[in-house]
Amino acid sequence: MAMITDNTLRNAAPTAPVSFRRDSVPLSQRVAQVAAIAAADADSVDKQSRFPRAAIDAAKAHGLLGAQIPVEFGGEGATIHDVTEMCYALGRACASTAMIVAMHQTKVACLVRHGRGGDWHEQLMRRIAAEQMLLASSTTEGNNGGNIRASAAAIEVTDAGVSLLRNATVISYGAEADGVMTIARRASEAAASDQVLVVFTSDDYTLTPTQGWETLGMRGTCSAGFELKASGLAAQVFAEPYERIHAQTMTPVAHLSWSSAWAGIAAASVERAQGFIRKAARGAGGQMPPGAAHYTSAKMSLSKLRALISANLDAYAAHEYDERGLGSLEFQSAINLLKVEASDLAVATVMSAMRACGLSGYRNDGDFTIGRHLRDVLSAPLMINNDRILANIATANLMSAVPASLRD
Known part of the structure; x- marks a missing residue:
């Protein structure tokens, strides 16, 4: 650490x-x-x-x-x-x-x-x-509001290697990690979008706490803020520009992994709702309780969410080492929209599951509580805010043709 x-x-x-x-x-x-x-x-x-x-x-x-x-x-x-x-x-x-x-x-x-x-x-x-x-991640700093394609802090090159001083407003599990991967401007005179990716191991840096982590959900990620002060070898900076790493790996893998985690939360809530409906139906001699319709809605939302992830997962796997395919407007729009749509679907699924369980889901005790799941999944649309993503891809989507058939 x-x-x-x-x-x-x-x-x-x-x-x-x-x-x-x-x-x-x-x-x-x-x-x-x-x-x-x-x-x-x-x-x-x-x-x-x-x-x-x-x-x-x-x-x-x-x-x-x-x-x-x-x-x-x-x-x-x-x-x-x-x-x-x-x-x-x-x-x-x-x-x-x-x-x-x-x-x-x-x-x-x-x-x-x-x-x-x-x-x-x-x-x-x-x-x-x-x-x-x-490995922890440090991509958010200062007041950039989660815009990871613009960095304030810059890598400083010295005779001994490289150094970095970064106001990291969020480093999830930073105090527990064995290393941190972070982005920074290539040099002090470089543009904010001219970035590099660098990884430091725990003996390369110190963390000074600047902000705590008292949140509604995802409380165990311990995503506190720190001043990150690091120094290492020039070899620790990735040779490829961050722009390519961001498009080919960082964004696709993050959005696929995050969406899968959110889908898991949604699945757990649906499972609890299923247990509640079954128990209620047995107690009523087989008659479905009022929440049954909400359970059906939750199950359908979960199916849509899993299908959405699977489609994007197959698309990424098919083009994983095809730089042209990964850089295409179609793929980049889809993989960014995956995060938006998956996060919204996950929230909707958990909310439907809670409505299926009624007060039993709303309670924080009992076998059918869904409070923790709802609080955790509410972070999904806010983690790299959906509005920011939609605004960023709006112009690019205007350049993309509307499909003329189902097979396009």
């Missing part, structure tokens, strides 16, 4: 390497085991607004954090389908755990795709596979 410079907080000892060896246990089974631990701890994580330590430790012990690393560097070569299934399963168990894993896997995807060929980045891949290091 990074050093915390606030006098009231001190960093714990660095995370011990995890001795993990791939065996005959499929990744899906290991994910299920981690999800069970996350589910058992989810209410406590939410109530105490604390990092889901047990779940993330289990994820490390079962090799989830390094699963995406290529086999040649000690990982399993997990695919984007594996990653999204992981996020969905964890979302059903604990939203905070799912979102932490989704953000980590997005950073790892950037490293895997754009770090090959660089000795330092390849060595980091080996460390992630061997030690199951947890």
